Amino acid sequence: MKLNIALLAGDGIGPEVIDQAVKVCDAVAKKYGHEIIWTSALTGAAAIDAVGEPYPDATHDICMKADAVLFGAIGHPKYDNDPSAKVRPEQGLLKMRKKLGLFANVRPTFTFPSLIENSPLKRERIEGTNLVFLRELTGGIYFGEKGRRDEGTTAYDNCVYTKAEVIRLARKGFEMAMSRSKKLCCVDKANVLETSRLWRETVQELEKDYPEVTVSYEFVDAVAMRLVQWPNSYDVLITENLFGDILTDEASVISGSMGLMPSASIGEHTSLFEPIHGSYPQATGLDIANPLATVLSAAMMFEDAFGLKEEADAIRNVVDKSLEVGVVTEDLSGSNKAYKTSEVGDWLANNL
Amino acid sequence: MKLNIALLAGDGIGPEVIDQAVKVCDAVAKKYGHEIIWTSALTGAAAIDAVGEPYPDATHDICMKADAVLFGAIGHPKYDNDPSAKVRPEQGLLKMRKKLGLFANVRPTFTFPSLIENSPLKRERIEGTNLVFLRELTGGIYFGEKGRRDEGTTAYDNCVYTKAEVIRLARKGFEMAMSRSKKLCCVDKANVLETSRLWRETVQELEKDYPEVTVSYEFVDAVAMRLVQWPNSYDVLITENLFGDILTDEASVISGSMGLMPSASIGEHTSLFEPIHGSYPQATGLDIANPLATVLSAAMMFEDAFGLKEEADAIRNVVDKSLEVGVVTEDLSGSNKAYKTSEVGDWLANNL
Ligand SMILES: CC(C)[C@H](C(=O)O)[C@@H](O)C(=O)O
Ligand SMILES: CC(C)[C@H](C(=O)O)[C@@H](O)C(=O)O
Numbered sequence: 001m002k003l004n005i006a007l008l009a010g011d012g013i014g015p016e017v018i019d020q021a022v023k024v025c026d027a028v029a030k031k032y033g034h035e036i037i038w039t040s041a042l043t044g045a046a047a048i049d050a051v052g053e054p055y056p057d058a059t060h061d062i063c064m065k066a067d068a069v070l071f072g073a074i075g076h077p078k079y080d081n082d083p084s085a086k087v088r089p090e091q092g093l094l095k096m097r098k099k100l101g102l103f104a105n106v107r108p109t110f111t112f113p114s115l116i117e118n119s120p121l122k123r124e125r126i127e128g129t130n131l132v133f134l135r136e137l138t139g140g141i142y143f144g145e146k147g148r149r150d151e152g153t154t155a156y157d158n159c160v161y162t163k164a165e166v167i168r169l170a171r172k173g174f175e176m177a178m179s180r181s182k183k184l185c186c187v188d189k190a191n192v193l194e195t196s197r198l199w200r201e202t203v204q205e206l207e208k209d210y211p212e213v214t215v216s217y218e219f220v221d222a223v224a225m226r227l228v229q230w231p232n233s234y235d236v237l238i239t240e241n242l243f244g245d246i247l248t249d250e251a252s253v254i255s256g257s258m259g260l261m262p263s264a265s266i267g268e269h270t271s272l273f274e275p276i277h278g279s280y281p282q283a284t285g286l287d288i289a290n291p292l293a294t295v296l297s298a299a300m301m302f303e304d305a306f307g308l309k310e311e312a313d314a315i316r317n318v319v320d321k322s323l324e325v326g327v328v329t330e331d332l333s334g335s336n337k338a339y340k341t342s343e344v345g346d347w348l349a350n351n352l
Numbered sequence: 353m354k355l356n357i358a359l360l361a362g363d364g365i366g367p368e369v370i371d372q373a374v375k376v377c378d379a380v381a382k383k384y385g386h387e388i389i390w391t392s393a394l395t396g397a398a399a400i401d402a403v404g405e406p407y408p409d410a411t412h413d414i415c416m417k418a419d420a421v422l423f424g425a426i427g428h429p430k431y432d433n434d435p436s437a438k439v440r441p442e443q444g445l446l447k448m449r450k451k452l453g454l455f456a457n458v459r460p461t462f463t464f465p466s467l468i469e470n471s472p473l474k475r476e477r478i479e480g481t482n483l484v485f486l487r488e489l490t491g492g493i494y495f496g497e498k499g500r501r502d503e504g505t506t507a508y509d510n511c512v513y514t515k516a517e518v519i520r521l522a523r524k525g526f527e528m529a530m531s532r533s534k535k536l537c538c539v540d541k542a543n544v545l546e547t548s549r550l551w552r553e554t555v556q557e558l559e560k561d562y563p564e565v566t567v568s569y570e571f572v573d574a575v576a577m578r579l580v581q582w583p584n585s586y587d588v589l590i591t592e593n594l595f596g597d598i599l600t601d602e603a604s605v606i607s608g609s610m611g612l613m614p615s616a617s618i619g620e621h622t623s624l625f626e627p628i629h630g631s632y633p634q635a636t637g638l639d640i641a642n643p644l645a646t647v648l649s650a651a652m653m654f655e656d657a658f659g660l661k662e663e664a665d666a667i668r669n670v671v672d673k674s675l676e677v678g679v680v681t682e683d684l685s686g687s688n689k690a691y692k693t694s695e696v697g698d699w700l701a702n703n704l
Binding site (some may be wrong): 001088090094120121122125142143144146147148150151154155156157158159160161162163165189191192193194195196197219220222224225227228229243245246247249250252253254 | 360440442446458472474475478493494496497498499500502506507509510511513516541543544545546547549550572573577579580581594595597598599601602604605648690
């Protein structure tokens with residue numbers, strides 16, 4: 001197969017971890033007889049510095065033509081404590097999501113037996129956790145009208161959802177539930193919000209199309225609790241944009257393996273794959289960042305974007321092997337030898 | 353002192369736990385020479401059943417005349433999976449908050465050394481945790497305009513904040529920080545929301561009035577993570593209504609002592625004190641519910657509403673003693689004898 005992949009390395013440790021994923025992808029392609037055409041493009045603070053725009057049109061064109069997008073991380077400390085800065089890296093992220101129509105963010109949380117002790121939770125709470133969030137990514141309060149009135153002393157943000165948006169996301173959730181354990185949890189705040197009531201009634205209507213799926217409805221505050229208490233009681237969860245932002249981040253730390261968690265954003269035009277960790281500015285250029293989340297995002301790309309499951313599993317297996325033999329970066333090495341980011345990438349590519 | 357207290361027992365286990373708090377308050381009053389005048393009033397599903405309204409005017413009048421309100425819990429399963437029900441217990445709660453002007457919800461999370469093993473978190477993560485959230489309670493997306501258009505297929509909820517609302521809540525936060533460790537964390541989503549930018553800039557302006565307080569600004573998704581990882585790194589946190597709903601519930605389970613966590617809602621007209629747990633319908637009438645959160649809410653009432661710190665400490669001390677000697681309900685008794693709700697209340701009142 002010929003695979004056209006747009007490469008958006010972004011800021012901070014983005015370029016370093018992306019480099020390792022490229023090595024691994026190229027090794028897989030070679031082994032299975034595929035040809036990958038990589039096209040790099042600017043995004044984030046790197047793009048602001050170069051062309052004054054965090055998601056330039058040229059980058060968008062490259063993404064639109066690609067079969068998939070592999071993304072590193074964006075964000076730079078110089079923008080952090082200045083929420084009013086005119087151009088911000090995050091704007092690029094939001095613009096990209098909207099323009100590529102990346103409506104469903106898929107965020108799994110699972111455990112690696114060898115890393116379970118890294119979890120802040122006790123073993124019996126976290127063991128066996130294997131859940132996945134589907135977060136709506138192009139609607140809600142992120143994209144509603146926002147502004148000021150009364151000479152700037154009143155601020156507002158509108159949260160808006162259409163039934164069509166809910167159906168699109170929820171169908172993905174039902175399909176995912178069908179391919180897993182047939183359990184779906186719809187997370188909302190239907191006791192307070194009208195948008196949540198639309199979500200709930202729409203999902204209730206869809207239930208008849210998926211008679212095998214057992215659906216539960218839970219309030220966002222209750223889920224925030226149960227994720228800490230019994231994360232292994234969840235399987236597939238669907239939710240709107242802002243709740244998803246908060247809950248997927250909460251879920252990501254409970255496994256103790258945040259540095260390993262991949263994600264996908266399913267789009268109308270293309271799909272994007274990225275590690276869930278941030279741009280980790282303090283580690284930039286030090287060759288110490290953990291590349292495994294990006295490598296596992298590449299595995300998701302092979303499976304979900306190209307339908308190449310065997311290739312995806314080959315990547316996952318070599319990652320498991322690296323954990324077993326301890327070829328890992330300093331965040332995971334404990335008192336053993338810590339490998340460099342690039343050494344981990346080389347080892348993975350060579351041991352596929 | 354003569355203390356006028358409105359008593360809103362509510363639904364489920366509300367009446368049972370409130371009964372124990374009344375016993376304890378009466379015992380404290382007797383010991384310290386106060387006179388308590390209790391006035392009971394209907395609220396929640398109990399009020400809907402009786403008069404068709406979850407927060408009747410008669411109840412409001414009683415609260416307005418009281419020096420403080422002691423509240424049990426509201427909510428009934430018959431309303432749970434019917435978000436479109438015309439009258440719902442939660443509406444009473446929101447109406448009460450608005451009409452009493454209960455603008456600041458104070459939610460501490462702390463640990464009891466003897467209960468630390470109940471936490472889902474490992475000991476080294478939770479030990480020493482002693483934080484308090486101030487959640488804005490009468491604004492934001494809870495109370496903005498909400499509705500449908502396009503024949504019901506589009507739903508919207510508006511989130512609105514005025515600078516005056518932010519100042520009122522934030523000043524309480526700064527004052528609380530001054531009385532504790534002088535650390536304040538402002539939780540927002542200023543990289544996305546205009547209301548959050550108003551929050552952040554307003555808090556930044558207030559900093560000059562409290563030069564001793566060190567203020568940090570964190571995004572809500574980051575706080576959702578750090579609460580699980582290092583809860584003991586926080587002290588006073590201030591935030592808007594919806595973020596507060598999610599984060600305070602998340603925080604409440606990390607201590608492992610949810611059944612013991614009290615809360616206060618500071619109002620323009622009066623203040624209200626309530627356990628943070630819900631109405632626990634399955635346990636209703638069984639005399640098994642843990643009354644300690646309500647008893648500790650009464651302690652907060654003595655200190656915060658009446659300025660009676662000695663009385664408050666007397667209550668807290670007898671609660672500590674009950675935990676030490678194991679006069680506790682089944683949720684805390686482990687393999688030892690479980691006491692009834694009413695037995696715990698009697699023991700506390702007798703041992704003050
Ligand atoms: C950076 C920010 C705008 C973004 C979001 O809130 O969606 C991030 O937190 C995420 O979850 O990808
Ligand atoms: C019942 C519900 C309306 C309420 C809220 O969301 O405020 C509850 O969750 C709470 O936190 O007191």
